Amino acid sequence: MVIAAQWFLGTEAGRNFLSRYPGQYEQPDAPGGYPWWLNWAHFFNAFLMVLVIKTGVQIRREIKPEAYWTPKWGRQRRISLTIWTHNALDLLWVLNGLVFVTLLVATGYWSRVVPTSWEVFPNALSALVQYVSLDWPTTSDWAHYNSAQELAYFVTIFVAAPLAIATGVRMSGLWPGDKPMLNKAFPVEWARAVHFPVMIYFVTFILVHVILVFATDALRNLNQIYTGQDATNWTGFWLFVLSLIVIIGAAVAVRPVLVAPLASLFGRVGR
Ligand code: HEM
Numbered sequence: 001m002v003i004a005a006q007w008f009l010g011t012e013a014g015r016n017f018l019s020r021y022p023g024q025y026e027q028p029d030a031p032g033g034y035p036w037w038l039n040w041a042h043f044f045n046a047f048l049m050v051l052v053i054k055t056g057v058q059i060r061r062e063i064k065p066e067a068y069w070t071p072k073w074g075r076q077r078r079i080s081l082t083i084w085t086h087n088a089l090d091l092l093w094v095l096n097g098l099v100f101v102t103l104l105v106a107t108g109y110w111s112r113v114v115p116t117s118w119e120v121f122p123n124a125l126s127a128l129v130q131y132v133s134l135d136w137p138t139t140s141d142w143a144h145y146n147s148a149q150e151l152a153y154f155v156t157i158f159v160a161a162p163l164a165i166a167t168g169v170r171m172s173g174l175w176p177g178d179k180p181m182l183n184k185a186f187p188v189e190w191a192r193a194v195h196f197p198v199m200i201y202f203v204t205f206i207l208v209h210v211i212l213v214f215a216t217d218a219l220r221n222l223n224q225i226y227t228g229q230d231a232t233n234w235t236g237f238w239l240f241v242l243s244l245i246v247i248i249g250a251a252v253a254v255r256p257v258l259v260a261p262l263a264s265l266f267g268r269v270g271r
Pocket residue numbers: 038042045046049109112113141149153156157202205206209210213221222224225240
């Protein structure tokens with residue numbers, strides 16, 4: 001594929017394609033840079049996602065739950081403590097996402113992650129061919145993302161996340177079980193069939209995302225997303241290491257003995 005991409009970009013048609021679609025189109029001016037709230041929302045998102053994925057996988061593997069949680073208001077709605085943990089984390093993740101999207105819209109940063117022209121598609125193709133050719137597109141992330149990045153961020157924020165939420169709510173106790181029309185319009189089987197592939201999408205996105213962060217000007221990228229500064233020094237990298245320690249620590253700590261006291265503030269925990 002590398003050789004094919006290099007060959008194509010060397011032909012007349014390839015050169016014309018590249019000059020017509022350099023990998024990025026004329027975008028409205030976003031404010032530029034990474035404000036502190038974006039840095040924090042991005043960190044909380046990564047932190048919560050690791051825990052959400054861990055507990056989600058646990059739910060699927062669990063044969064006999066270690067404990068159950070019964071809400072104070074409805075005895076018949078008993079769920080496993082793992083599902084309670086997953087849902088509590090989901091709620092925090094959704095709140096963080098709502099704050100993030102609200103601030104994106106309010107500050108004008110939305111235009112960096114929402115395509116504003118159909119030109120995004122041929123440009124994304126161009127950026128992908130350039131990635132595959134190993135002659136990577138050079139863009140300034142500080143101001144704008146290239147079209148492949150923009151599409152990936154857009155799909156992650158505005159397609160995958162809402163899908164995860166809608167299918168998750170459908171399977172949860174929040175969904176009204178006594179509305180036959182509603183249940184038929186959105187069958188729980190669909191929700192089950194979609195929720196897991198969405199998780200696989202997130203995992204794939206995170207892998208490619210982090211690999212590219214490290215493969216393209218790592219120190220500068222890490223400074224941008226962790227300190228909000230456009231600098232090439234080690235501060236962002238060490239903050240990244242610290243954030244990994246916090247995330248892994250939390251992932252290890254999320255176990256029934258530690259979660260049960262928290263869950264019992266909101267309901268009854270028992271076997
Ligand atoms: C520890 C792991 C992570 C690192 C090191 C990291 C790093 C970065 C960096 C450096 C940027 C700036 C973009 C750039 O320079 O090209 C960025 C932006 C972004 N990241 Fe991550 N990321 C991580 C995890 C995640 C996760 C788990 C998600 C969600 C699934 C995510 C979603 C995004 C999005 C949507 C943006 C664009 C934000 C905007 O400009 O509004 N990242 N990330």
